[in-house]
Amino acid sequence: MAKAKKPLNIGMIGYGFMGRAHSNAWRKVGNFFDLEYQPVLKAVAARNQGKAADFAARWGYESIESDWRDLVARDDIDAIDICVPNDLHMEIAIAAAKAGKMVLCEKPIARTTKEGEKMVAAVEKAGVPNLVWYNYRWIPAVALIKQIVASGRLGKIFHYRANFLQDWTISPDVPRGGAGTWRLDVEAAGSGVTGDLLAHCIDTAMWINGGISDLSAMTETFVKKRKNAETGKMQDVGIDDAAAVMCHFENGSLGLFESTRYARGHKALYTLEINGEKGSFMWNLHDLNRVSWFDHSIEGQLRGWSSILVTDGEHPYLGKWWVPGLTIGYEHSFVHAVADFIEGLTSGTPAAPTFRDALETTRVCDAIIKSGRTRKWVDVR
Numbered sequence: 001m002a003k004a005k006k007p008l009n010i011g012m013i014g015y016g017f018m019g020r021a022h023s024n025a026w027r028k029v030g031n032f033f034d035l036e037y038q039p040v041l042k043a044v045a046a047r048n049q050g051k052a053a054d055f056a057a058r059w060g061y062e063s064i065e066s067d068w069r070d071l072v073a074r075d076d077i078d079a080i081d082i083c084v085p086n087d088l089h090m091e092i093a094i095a096a097a098k099a100g101k102m103v104l105c106e107k108p109i110a111r112t113t114k115e116g117e118k119m120v121a122a123v124e125k126a127g128v129p130n131l132v133w134y135n136y137r138w139i140p141a142v143a144l145i146k147q148i149v150a151s152g153r154l155g156k157i158f159h160y161r162a163n164f165l166q167d168w169t170i171s172p173d174v175p176r177g178g179a180g181t182w183r184l185d186v187e188a189a190g191s192g193v194t195g196d197l198l199a200h201c202i203d204t205a206m207w208i209n210g211g212i213s214d215l216s217a218m219t220e221t222f223v224k225k226r227k228n229a230e231t232g233k234m235q236d237v238g239i240d241d242a243a244a245v246m247c248h249f250e251n252g253s254l255g256l257f258e259s260t261r262y263a264r265g266h267k268a269l270y271t272l273e274i275n276g277e278k279g280s281f282m283w284n285l286h287d288l289n290r291v292s293w294f295d296h297s298i299e300g301q302l303r304g305w306s307s308i309l310v311t312d313g314e315h316p317y318l319g320k321w322w323v324p325g326l327t328i329g330y331e332h333s334f335v336h337a338v339a340d341f342i343e344g345l346t347s348g349t350p351a352a353p354t355f356r357d358a359l360e361t362t363r364v365c366d367a368i369i370k371s372g373r374t375r376k377w378v379d380v381r
């Protein structure tokens with residue numbers, strides 16, 4: 001008979017796109033991974049009671065709260081999952097840590113490095129487990145790249161490049177503020193594509209290729225005024241619509257990054273490539289189960305790019321799913337995040353990225369915004 005699992009009571013704050021992605025992960029993880037703890041969807045907090053009740057009914061939360069503070073104060077909650085706009089991350093995370101809760105926070109950790117530093121201090125002072133949901137790390141093909149690069153198989157690394165391209169804000173009618181479109185409100189988001197999209201590329205890049213020392217960035221705001229979703233009045237736009245960055249990594253390699261919401265035709269195209277002395281990898285989100293691999297050690301005539309379908313039991317996480325050859329999707333990255341987080345509770349080795357790890361990404365994002373404004377190279381530290 002399967003061993004009884006300890007409950008891990010989850011308090012979710014927010015019910016948007018990420019609230020759904022995380023709730024799905026909390027629900028599924030125990031069906032596929034053998035873990036000491038079983039997540040229990042205890043409560044969801046949101047200001048709109050009707051929407052919170054609908055969300056709770058759909059995803060199986062036992063109860064609802066209208067104020068996140070009441071959720072944080074509850075004795076029956078072990079972990080707080082923050083799925084609300086960036087301007088609320090700091091206050092909630094600090095309150096949750098003070099209440100002794102584990103804290104999981106949507107990316108980016110905060111609007112600025114300063115806010116992120118306070119969050120890191122709070123969770124570390126309280127000694128509570130913490131995680132930031134940079135979900136693309138948990139795509140098996142990306143995790144495979146990380147493993148092989150870490151093994152030294154690529155030799156010296158020369159280049160890392162990544163793009164994250166979308167096109168959903170081209171229309172000047174998209175408002176500033178509101179559900180989903182809070183990403184266009186600099187007060188709520190902190191920055192535009194830099195914190196929202198480029199942050200994913202930076203997180204994966206530093207995970208695979210190490211820290212970034214200095215950078216030079218070009219940022220642009222194509223639509224300068226948008227309607228405020230609440231007041232209906234036209235307002236200046238404070239976010240970056242597009243960003244292009246060149247940087248040095250601490251290992252001596254060069255980085256190139258681009259993100260935009262103005263690449264017509266691209267909905268969510270995240271691509272990455274790493275080139276080393278002995279080999280290279282390429283990956284893109286639209287073919288997320290595949291990795292292209294070039295191995296220079298193979299004899300000349302047979303040498304070339306090969307395409308690995310990352311679905312074998314020996315590939316990261318895949319042994320927990322179906323049988324070799326059967327693919328998985330975007331949502332599985334969140335399930336893997338939860339599996340690693342819970343595994344970390346048992347092993348005592350915290351899953352990454354912790355708040356401290358994710359703070360480094362925000363530090364780089366802040367340097368990008370600064371460089372875009374000043375048109376100068378910026379040291380990250």
Ligand code: SOE
Pocket residue numbers: 166196197200268
């Ligand atoms: C923006 O459209 C967005 O939803 C980001 O907020 C997510 O982090 C990214 O994974 C997909 O695009």
